Amino acid sequence: xxxxxxxxxxxxxxxxxxxxxxxxxxxxxxxxxxxxxxxxxxxxxxxxxxxxxxxxxxxxxxxxxxxxxxxxxxxxxxxxxxxxxxxxxxxxxxxxxxxxxxxxxxxxxxxxxxxxxxxxxxxxxxxxxxxxxxxxxxxxxxxxxxxxxxxxxxxxxxxxxxxxxxxxxxxxxxxxxxxxxxxxxxxxxxxxxxxxxxxxxxxxxxxxxxxxxxxxxxxxxxxxxxxxxxxxxxxxxxxxxxxxx
Numbered sequence: 001x002x003x004x005x006x007x008x009x010x011x012x013x014x015x016x017x018x019x020x021x022x023x024x025x026x027x028x029x030x031x032x033x034x035x036x037x038x039x040x041x042x043x044x045x046x047x048x049x050x051x052x053x054x055x056x057x058x059x060x061x062x063x064x065x066x067x068x069x070x071x072x073x074x075x076x077x078x079x080x081x082x083x084x085x086x087x088x089x090x091x092x093x094x095x096x097x098x099x100x101x102x103x104x105x106x107x108x109x110x111x112x113x114x115x116x117x118x119x120x121x122x123x124x125x126x127x128x129x130x131x132x133x134x135x136x137x138x139x140x141x142x143x144x145x146x147x148x149x150x151x152x153x154x155x156x157x158x159x160x161x162x163x164x165x166x167x168x169x170x171x172x173x174x175x176x177x178x179x180x181x182x183x184x185x186x187x188x189x190x191x192x193x194x195x196x197x198x199x200x201x202x203x204x205x206x207x208x209x210x211x212x213x214x215x216x217x218x219x220x221x222x223x224x225x226x227x228x229x230x231x232x233x234x235x236x237x238x239x240x241x242x243x244x245x
Contacts, residue, residue, distance in 0.1 A: 033099045037205045037235045039194045046079040046239045072109040072240035079239040080105045082123040086232040091224050100130035109240050119156035126150045138220035153181045166197040185215040202240040207233050
């Protein structure tokens, strides 16, 4: 009888362990991923006109687009975010895409009338959130070590020359080159951007690929996670408003 009880106890423990692993996998799998950043969705999310890529008639040469020179500040309230998109493989699930974002972004953009002369951005990466808190905890503790490096930053190092003064509703494409600081490591990066002036705001989106090894970032591990890619896509969505003169 004692042997039977021991056997039953072992079976019961195995069932609990399997259930815990399966439950963990289902939790890590989460729901559908947010769509990749796009200018159209960015414009819609900040409550402005749709991104059609065409100029409006009277506003393109009127006061709405004149006097754009000056300093512009990042708009908060969820209109702006910085995030990541990384491929991972989960036990019993297979390949998935993990997406995390932080809306704790501050910064400024300076425009002199013909080119963007400065961009300075700071993002609180300790507030990165995906659809799963377990993933977020692993990222904070194992990968980004946010207790040591809570902030990621970007500083433009080469002016972005514009062929023409942005007009209301027109899509502008450009490339930003600057220094990206993540996990206490600085690297020069080039980020393709799309932007649009709409309803008094400058809306900008962009993506670039970063390798974890370049920033000394360890790939996060968990029992239900079989593998994590060694690189991620950095996604940005920024809305700027002009500071009061």
